[in-house]
Amino acid sequence: MTKVTMSVNGTERSGEVEGRTLLSAFLRDTLGLTGTHVGCDTGQCGACTVHVDGKSVKSCNMFALEADGASVTTIEGMANDDGSLGVIQQAFQDHHGLQCGFCTPGMVMAAAALLKENPKPSEAEVRAWLSGNLCRCTGYHNIVKAILAASGQDVSKEFAA
């Protein structure tokens, strides 16, 4: 076992891990941050998406020791300081961007990474960006709508039913 230390949602956290311990397992099992979901565990579905040093990664496809010294943000770090939902989370609720909610932590983390890089993405850019995040429920439409709304764009027209 080796000691690993990283900043998680702004707080320094450490624990003992094996070489093969995945970042997703460290977050969920060692730190108890079960908001990061594990869907496929093979790097396909994106449910486990978190940010490492500001970049979105699939935490099931990265070893915890690779994040030693890094700054990690998970879905638990996305709420406002007073505990209310962050802008992207609120948009998912307002626009019905989730049904079962399994993919949602990964979707929100992916969206946050997109909006940081591209604050006003087009619908096509949002859809392309989500190519690594699978949702089995919504058909993506309301997820795309929520992300566009979170970017401050008017979604009433192009998404009118």
Next chain:
Amino acid sequence: MYAFEFERPRTLDEAVAALADDDAQALAGGQTLIPTLRQRLAMPGKLVSLTAIDALRGLSASGGVLTIGAATTHAEVAQQTDYPALAKLAGGIGDPHVRNRGTIGGSIANNDPSACYPAGVLGSGATVVTNRREIAADDYFTGLFETALDEGEIITAVNFPIPDKAAYAKFDQPASRFALVGVFVSKGKDGVRVAVTGASEGGVFRWAEAEAALASDFSAGALEGLSVDPEGMIGDIHGGPDYRAHLIGVMTRRAVAAAG
């Protein structure tokens, strides 16, 4: 996943020393290796991470050559502006999260027959630099998941001569995001190159007839009437050998048209 030791050296020399063990293996972005380990298809006694070695990261362009450190991520290559066709290739690999971890060195060390970088490297006539030698792209890719690398040899960088014109046209396999067929074309001072990935059972290859036709007339029209023999092409549930052979023609014409 079987257990293994884990090392994360800061210098290339330390990494080379750590990889001298017979059962040690390099780890770059892990986007291929971690799924492989999880399926217990590999059993290294020790993984040596290359991601903390500054000398293996970053890009620099000078004298018409773009040098990319082996541990540079697809996302970083997608952002450079010295070689736009290569930026587009890197930006089309997998998805944003895979691009933030996956590296050029890992991609060409693995040499998946459907991967994008092998086409870019062979189609540019690039040079693979290792801790021991320099290997021309034509000598580097030796077959399905096979390369000229020896045991313990580490790719340190790839040197791309920047061509006058180039483009990569990829027909996505929509589930995996790899290339069902991908074609990289370039026209530079050493002539025209056409490299095809995703199609052949032997891995990435150059399409010599297309190169000859394009050498005298670099236009999609020059490819009229040329076709690839389906013999030796991959056949799977996503497409048969005929289909892939046909797609090579289509994607080559698209790449030439995009290269302008």
